[in-house]
Amino acid sequence: KAGVTQTPRYLIKTRGQQVTLSCSPISGHRSVSWYQQTPGQGLQFLFEYFSETQRNKGNFPGRFSGRQFSNSRSEMNVSTLELGDSALYLCASSVTGEAYEQYFGPGTRLTVT
Amino acid sequence: DAKTTQPPSMDCAEGRAANLPCNHSTISGNEYVYWYRQIHSQGPQYIIHGLKNNETNEMASLIITEDRKSSTLILPHATLRDTAVYYCIVRVVDNTGKLIFGQGTTLQVKP
Numbered sequence: 042k043a044g045v046t047q048t049p050r051y052l053i054k055t056r057g058q059q060v061t062l063s064c065s066p067i068s069g070h071r072s073v074s075w076y077q078q079t080p081g082q083g084l085q086f087l088f089e090y091f092s093e094t095q096r097n098k099g100n101f102p103g104r105f106s107g108r109q110f111s112n113s114r115s116e117m118n119v120s121t122l123e124l125g126d127s128a129l130y131l132c133a134s135s136v137t138g139e140a141y142e143q144y145f146g147p148g149t150r151l152t153v154t
Numbered sequence: 155d156a157k158t159t160q161p162p163s164m165d166c167a168e169g170r171a172a173n174l175p176c177n178h179s180t181i182s183g184n185e186y187v188y189w190y191r192q193i194h195s196q197g198p199q200y201i202i203h204g205l206k207n208n209e210t211n212e213m214a215s216l217i218i219t220e221d222r223k224s225s226t227l228i229l230p231h232a233t234l235r236d237t238a239v240y241y242c243i244v245r246v247v248d249n250t251g252k253l254i255f256g257q258g259t260t261l262q263v264k265p
Contacts, residue, residue: 074251145197
């Protein structure tokens with residue numbers, strides 16, 4: 042069974058640009074959650090999508106948004122990039138969202154210059 | 155979700171048991187204890203969870219004190235591949251994907 046895949050794995054963007062990251066969950070999983078990981082703040086929850094609806098949202102500015110498609114694939118978008126957005130962005134998928142069944146992808150390393 | 159406290163780092167000799175503590179003194183009756191780990195440059199990985207009874211699976215054992223205010227994750231025979239950051243998370247079972255990660259414990263397994 043294929044795991045969670047994230048594309049691209051590495052990305053370099055310039056301040057002010059926008060970026061879209063993609064997450065393909067494990068087949069049959071309907072919940073996709075996104076996290077930002079930085080050395081200073083650690084792992085922080087961004088949002089969760091379940092059956093194409095945002096079910097939970099973390100404490101991030103509106104520049105961070107996401108969506109989920111009917112096949113459960115999810116994208117997150119960051120507009121007007123700031124240097125502080127440089128981070129590892131991780132997504133996790135699960136059947137229902139239960140904490141014991143979440144599988145994380147390898148992440149997308151975003152560098153903002 | 156209850157707040158957790160973990161030591162920032164620990165060392166363990168290869169082949170010995172690694173005992174990782176977690177304090178969660180404000181845990182509620184309906185909150186479970188979950189453990190995840192993150193090996194360098196990879197996504198976190200679920201290890202084990204429990205409510206009040208001790209739990210064991212192929213990866214680890216979880217010991218929760220009777221008052222549920224603390225727990226210990228035990229890796230019975232640590233290997234170099236167990237070097238990782240270990241996160242203790244306390245939350246209710248509510249079918250939502252939100253996990254609140256603390257700073258975790260960096261376990262260094264040494265040869």
